[in-house]
Amino acid sequence: MTNLWSDEEAKSFEGDLGLRVYTSNLLGRSDRLVLHGGGNTSVKSKVDGEDILFVKGSGWDLVSIKAEGFAPVKLDVLKKMATYESLSDSDMVKEQKEAMIDKEAPNPSVEAILHAILPFKFVDHTHADAVVTISNSKNGEKLIKDLYPNFLIIPYVMPGFILAQNIYEMSKDLDWNKCEGIILHNHGIFTFDDDGKTSYDKMIEAVQRAEKFLDEQAELNLEEITPKEFDVETLQAKISKAKGFDVAVKVNKSQLALNYASCSNLAQCATRGVLTPEHIIRTKRVPLIVENDIDSALKKFIADYESYFKKYAQEEIMLNPAPNYAVIKGFGVVSFGKNEKEAGIIDDVISHTMEAVLRADRLGGYKSISEADSFEMEYWELEQAKLKKA
Numbered sequence: 001m002t003n004l005w006s007d008e009e010a011k012s013f014e015g016d017l018g019l020r021v022y023t024s025n026l027l028g029r030s031d032r033l034v035l036h037g038g039g040n041t042s043v044k045s046k047v048d049g050e051d052i053l054f055v056k057g058s059g060w061d062l063v064s065i066k067a068e069g070f071a072p073v074k075l076d077v078l079k080k081m082a083t084y085e086s087l088s089d090s091d092m093v094k095e096q097k098e099a100m101i102d103k104e105a106p107n108p109s110v111e112a113i114l115h116a117i118l119p120f121k122f123v124d125h126t127h128a129d130a131v132v133t134i135s136n137s138k139n140g141e142k143l144i145k146d147l148y149p150n151f152l153i154i155p156y157v158m159p160g161f162i163l164a165q166n167i168y169e170m171s172k173d174l175d176w177n178k179c180e181g182i183i184l185h186n187h188g189i190f191t192f193d194d195d196g197k198t199s200y201d202k203m204i205e206a207v208q209r210a211e212k213f214l215d216e217q218a219e220l221n222l223e224e225i226t227p228k229e230f231d232v233e234t235l236q237a238k239i240s241k242a243k244g245f246d247v248a249v250k251v252n253k254s255q256l257a258l259n260y261a262s263c264s265n266l267a268q269c270a271t272r273g274v275l276t277p278e279h280i281i282r283t284k285r286v287p288l289i290v291e292n293d294i295d296s297a298l299k300k301f302i303a304d305y306e307s308y309f310k311k312y313a314q315e316e317i318m319l320n321p322a323p324n325y326a327v328i329k330g331f332g333v334v335s336f337g338k339n340e341k342e343a344g345i346i347d348d349v350i351s352h353t354m355e356a357v358l359r360a361d362r363l364g365g366y367k368s369i370s371e372a373d374s375f376e377m378e379y380w381e382l383e384q385a386k387l388k389k390a
């Protein structure tokens with residue numbers, strides 16, 4: 001992980017928000033920190049004498065975010081929300097919107113309250129591969145504690161209000177000046193500072209620490225494998241039929257994908273869950289596993305998905321039960337999207353997941369969030385609300 005800061009480049013960004021845009025773009029330039037809309041950043045500033053949190057708006061990517069991509073929200077309102085006993089995420093979004101000083105701005109990130117309660121001007125949040133790889137390993141709790149002795153470490157909870165509330169409670173007696181950052185288990189990392197460059201520097205340094213550890217303890221040793229023959233067109237036709245629309249595919253026969261798809265017990269190795277919770281919206285929790293016959297594999301996938309839904313659902317609307325990607329024994333990985341762009345995004349997410357899984361296996365085994373937590377994320381009321389509207 002390279003620190004991309006350049007004094008020359010930084011000169012063209014002015015003021016608090018300018019600097020915030022610049023270091024957000026720097027974070028976004030590394031796909032090992034954030035992928036496709038992942039991560040979020042903020043800066044606390046003043047507008048007409050009032051304290052305002054400028055926080056990443058939804059729908060923006062850090063790599064290309066501009067000043068207008070940040071939602072300006074009244075800081076005191078957000079801080080007060082952290083003290084509520086309970087709050088649904090839909091109500092949280094509503095209250096956050098009402099506290100915006102520019103109604104044309106995008107919706108604030110669901111982590112806005114968390115950004116607000118961290119007592120530093122700049123806050124950076126990423127889903128750094130190296131950090132989540134270590135966290136998602138069987139000894140993750142101990143390894144993270146040893147690597148980050150001066151960080152606040154939070155066991156997994158759902159993003160949104162509950163996460164902010166948790167950190168608010170856990171940090172009441174914390175000396176923030178001795179806290180170097182926050183690790184959210186199975187999710188990601190926060191760094192912060194009153195100086196924008198330092199907050200970014202801290203993120204890079206923390207991630208370098210995790211990368212160094214992985215290079216020493218969990219090197220990725222890929223075997224050279226020749227892919228076997230596989231009829232992608234037939235698979236594409238069957239998936240299109242199951243989904244109810246024509247899917248675009250992205251085929252991945254890289255050595256990473258081949259090694260991943262060559263595990264002797266594929267149905268177990270390749271179904272161990274997402275790298276960071278929000279990926280589930282794109283990939284579902286598990287892929288279609290094809291070892292022999294496509295039809296029987298697909299039938300089993302859909303039946304399993306329906307029973308997973310029934311097991312946890314209360315009033316939710318079931319999403320399309322067909323798979324979003326397939327792992328094909330000895331061949332590689334095929335991602336399915338509404339269009340090429342979406343298939344490509346899924347392939348990117350899976351590529352990062354595969355590397356994490358293979359490395360975490362070298363640390364004793366990969367272990368993501370539970371099935372119940374996965375369901376809660378996949379069927380998050382905020383995502384469901386969009387469906388119900390549609």
Ligand SMILES: [Zn+2]
Pocket residue numbers: 039040125126127159187188
């Ligand atoms: Zn996150």
